[in-house]
Amino acid sequence: MPKKYIKAIDALQEAQKISLAPFVFQTTVSLKNLGVFDFIFQNVAKGGVTLTEICEELSISEYGLGVLLEMAESSNIVSMDERGRYELTKIGYFLNYNPMTQVNMNFTQDVCYQGLFHLEDAIREGKPAGLKELGSWKTIYEGLSQLKPEVQKSWFDFDHFYSDGIFDEALKIVFRHEPKLLFDIGGNTGKFAIQCCAYNQDVNVHIFDLPGQLKVALKNTAEKGFGERVQGSEIDWLSENPKIPAGADTIWMSQFLDCFSKEEILKILKTAANAMDSQTELIIIETYTDRQKFENAKFTLEATSLYFTALANGNSKMYKARELMELADAAGLELKDDISLGEFHTLFVCKKK
Amino acid sequence: MPKKYIKAIDALQEAQKISLAPFVFQTTVSLKNLGVFDFIFQNVAKGGVTLTEICEELSISEYGLGVLLEMAESSNIVSMDERGRYELTKIGYFLNYNPMTQVNMNFTQDVCYQGLFHLEDAIREGKPAGLKELGSWKTIYEGLSQLKPEVQKSWFDFDHFYSDGIFDEALKIVFRHEPKLLFDIGGNTGKFAIQCCAYNQDVNVHIFDLPGQLKVALKNTAEKGFGERVQGSEIDWLSENPKIPAGADTIWMSQFLDCFSKEEILKILKTAANAMDSQTELIIIETYTDRQKFENAKFTLEATSLYFTALANGNSKMYKARELMELADAAGLELKDDISLGEFHTLFVCKKK
Structure with a gap:
């Protein structure tokens, strides 16, 4: 692959993003599961919703929603106007509504996130060292039918997609x-x-x-x-x-x-x-x-390889x-x-x- | 904050990256801890090193290094020339050698990664639901002196930086x-x-x-x-x-x-x-x-907020x-x-x- 040109300041920004990537990922999962993305999108016609409106509608603390939305705004997932009203950006929209992104995100969170912590061990040992986070099997195939229902659903949704x-x-x-x-x-x-x-x-x-x-x-x-x-x-x-x-x-x-x-x-x-x-x-x-x-598809397949390494x-x-x-x-x-x-x-x- | 303009295709790519971000993060941690980044950088003067050379020098399986480097190449962390020789990109260089990035990455992996899995629960409960991954305390301050040495080191390195x-x-x-x-x-x-x-x-x-x-x-x-x-x-x-x-x-x-x-x-x-x-x-x-x-500093502080939410x-x-x-x-x-x-x-x- 030819080298992509990137300015040093942008490369540093990208390195910082990678070093804190799990924060952005979990922020996204939380905003999605708490229904915040859906509620913001449903109110796009009225010009967005404020933090207080979201908290009241969804019964989330202002503190909790505040820390999530600050991170989401810096990650260009939501935008806030001068009157404090939030909207989804295009990235936020795709995170919540693009089927491939949804399937990947659920697979990452429910099946892979915890096990990936042991990726380095898996590489050193040549064994799926992260599988213990899901159960005590030698390979994931032995355990497929015993996975928790929501984990199993995310696994099969990914497989079928x-x-x-x-x-x-x-x-x-x-x-x-x-x-x-x-x-x-x-x-x-x-x-x-x-x-x-x-x-x-x-x-x-x-x-x-x-x-x-x-x-x-x-x-x-x-x-x-x-x-x-x-x-x-x-x-x-x-x-x-x-x-x-x-x-x-x-x-x-x-x-x-x-x-x-x-x-x-x-x-x-x-x-x-x-x-x-x-x-x-x-x-x-x-x-x-x-x-x-598509680059996205190649990227997903390479992530799937790491799932095989760390978990399967x-x-x-x-x-x-x-x-x-x-x-x-x-x-x-x-x-x-x-x-x-x-x-x-x-x-x-x-x-x- | 004003909305940043982004094309739909780039927004979709960014959403995909977020949905698979933990794979990229753990790939980076593994390549760093296995010494791969260091070895590649030490050989920049001779025009890069091949997968086989890295495996021999560092005693890693070709399979294991292969899955890591494929993901790293797609994430623009390393580049490979037509003769199969790897070099660090600017992003890869900063990931391995920029002090702030290093401190953040170690803090994310050693202190926060596992606990962040429970971020959504922490928001719902108003309690640091992820702290149980480190120990049985009400707040992290109670447990600071009892953290595992490498976790404690990453915590204090972050704090002192x-x-x-x-x-x-x-x-x-x-x-x-x-x-x-x-x-x-x-x-x-x-x-x-x-x-x-x-x-x-x-x-x-x-x-x-x-x-x-x-x-x-x-x-x-x-x-x-x-x-x-x-x-x-x-x-x-x-x-x-x-x-x-x-x-x-x-x-x-x-x-x-x-x-x-x-x-x-x-x-x-x-x-x-x-x-x-x-x-x-x-x-x-x-x-x-x-x-x-700097945006990077704001971003780090917002991640720190999520550390308080999920763990502290x-x-x-x-x-x-x-x-x-x-x-x-x-x-x-x-x-x-x-x-x-x-x-x-x-x-x-x-x-x-």
């Missing part, structure tokens, strides 16, 4: 060649298996996942009436010698490989390659940091497309298609070399 | 009229009492503070050989009816009133006024948010000069001098009306 909507596009690509048997690797809640069965009446799906997730997935698919066409096998990709059988027309891995280290990904791809014949398609969907159209598993990340290509090549796979999907995703179709 | 150096200037003003008896309200470690005794051989100092602090202060002043000229009385300003005796030529309150709410300050100033005659000078030193020459006592802040003037007036005091002191402070000399 960056993956919903791509299945429709992906299904068309998956079923170009009318696969009869599809292996869904990391089937999670069975969401994709259900969509496959609904999309094509002949396909059979075999889900591979950890025991806990598999149970949930098979229950969900059966409830949707696809019990006969969806089977499953337990697998732990971190075990000594994981195996999947031959016979699939398509092997599907969507936002699955980013949960593993490069060494683990190579093992998984080699295992898949061993189960493939010359016709089998391996479809990989990921959000690659070097394939983002301690050793995975959002990769560059180039890195995944190298790993696929090393596993004996050839990239046949490279397709942009939705706003953030890329779909690779691989075949055996 | 914004107060050291002003005593020299202040002493000249205090001793213009050669006071014989000075009341040091909130004498803390006895630092100011010692300086008074060293500056003027005739002055007697009487320290008023909580029992724990007073003991420390009297021990320190005695050790410096001023035991005969420094006495003390226990006082709890939050008690029903605190009293100080008459007889002082000067009453001194330096960075003391910001530890109290407006109601409490009014009570303290009235108590002082009752003990004053027409000649007594009350000297108040504070860092006022509306008296700062739940009800005090860095005030505007205007607010303190109103309180002094309401307490029956008249402002005689209004003097700028050092980079951040203001000294008020008040007399009884």
Whole structure:
């Protein structure tokens, strides 16, 4: 990346902002959760509201609201006119109403904030040292179903925001060649298996996942009436010698490989390659940091990497497309298609070399 | 404050940055503590260092350093050239080497980060709800001497950075009229009492503070050989009816009133006024948010207010000069001098009306 020119005085200001960033973040979370942003915005037509009016409406102390709004004004989140009436700035508006910003903020606060305190330890130890703030598990995947409801909601909202909507596009690509048997690797809640069965009446799906997730997935698919066409096998990709059988027309891995280290990904791809014949398609969907159209999206993915480091598993990340290509090549796979999907995703179709 | 013009796309970018700010903050803390910033800067003359070189020198995993440097590059803290060599940007340089930024960052991480998670609760309850992350006290002042060494160091470094150096200037003003008896309200470690005794051989100092602090202060002043000229009385300003005796030529309150709410300050100033005659000078030193020459300083003071809210006592802040003037007036005091002191402070000399 080329260096961006910045004046020394502006650089110092930016360094100061970073050094006090948690204050601004928590100020924003508080103003949002206390309903202050909403109330200010609802009163934009009457030219803003004063501190006293906000306090009365929302039953907050003048002291408490005062310290929040002073920080928010200095951070250009709200503005105050000469009569003491507050309005949201554009930044304040986006903080409260932009869906991606909201999803990110809730994920940061509810899932990541406390655990991130241990980021340095996580890097030193190669373990998700911050996960203890949420519970006593080795990885977050073990604990997902036991998270507090509001933490779980923020986790799933984040997960879904960056993956919903791509299945429709992906299904068309998956079923170009009318696969009869599809292996869904990391089937999670069975969401994709259900969509496959609904999309094509002949396909059979075999889900591979950890025991806990598999149970949930098979229950969900059966409830949707696809019990006969969806089977499953337990697998732990971190075990000594994981195996999947031959016979699939398509092997599907969507936002699955980013949960593993490069060494683990190579093992998984080699295992898949061993189960493939010359016709089998391996479809990989990921959000690659070097394939983002917008800086914001790249920035979010890099933050997600730090979530993996500090909280999820301690050793995975959002990769560059180039890195995944190298790993696929090393596993004996050839990239046949490279397709942009939705706003953030890329779909690779691989075949055996 | 007038509204700053900002384009919608830049406002959205800024909102995204705020929503993920804790990731950037913790990335910075980790890179600093792991020695990465130092090592990169030491190699600026040879045109930067690669990720592999940094990992080998500092024994960090390529994975761990990779996720940190990706985030740091997107945040314009480091830059990477086409050969993969990293350098610090100006922002990165200031983050690692600017004294005020360092002091703020250590204070934020070691003292405030975890407690700030509870800011919203602190506002709702009017109590320092985040203090439990450091220990089981009602206010941080009770626990100061029991903080972990590194937390205590960051607290005192922050405190001293914004107060050291002003005593020299202040002493000249205090001793213009050669006071014989000075009341040091909130004498803390006895630092100011010692300086008074060293500056003027005739002055007697009487320290008023909580029992724990007073003991420390009297021990320190005695050790410096001023035991005969420094006495003390226990006082709890939050008690029903605190009293100080008459007889002082000067009453001194330096960075003391910001530890109290407006109601409490009014009570303290009235108590002082009752003990004053027409000649007594009350000297108040504070860092006022509306008296700062630099945006950075105002921003730091507003963050300090949030530290008071979430961690220290739940009800005090860095005030505007205007607010303190109103309180002094309401307490029956008249402002005689209004003097700028050092980079951040203001000294008020008040007399009884």
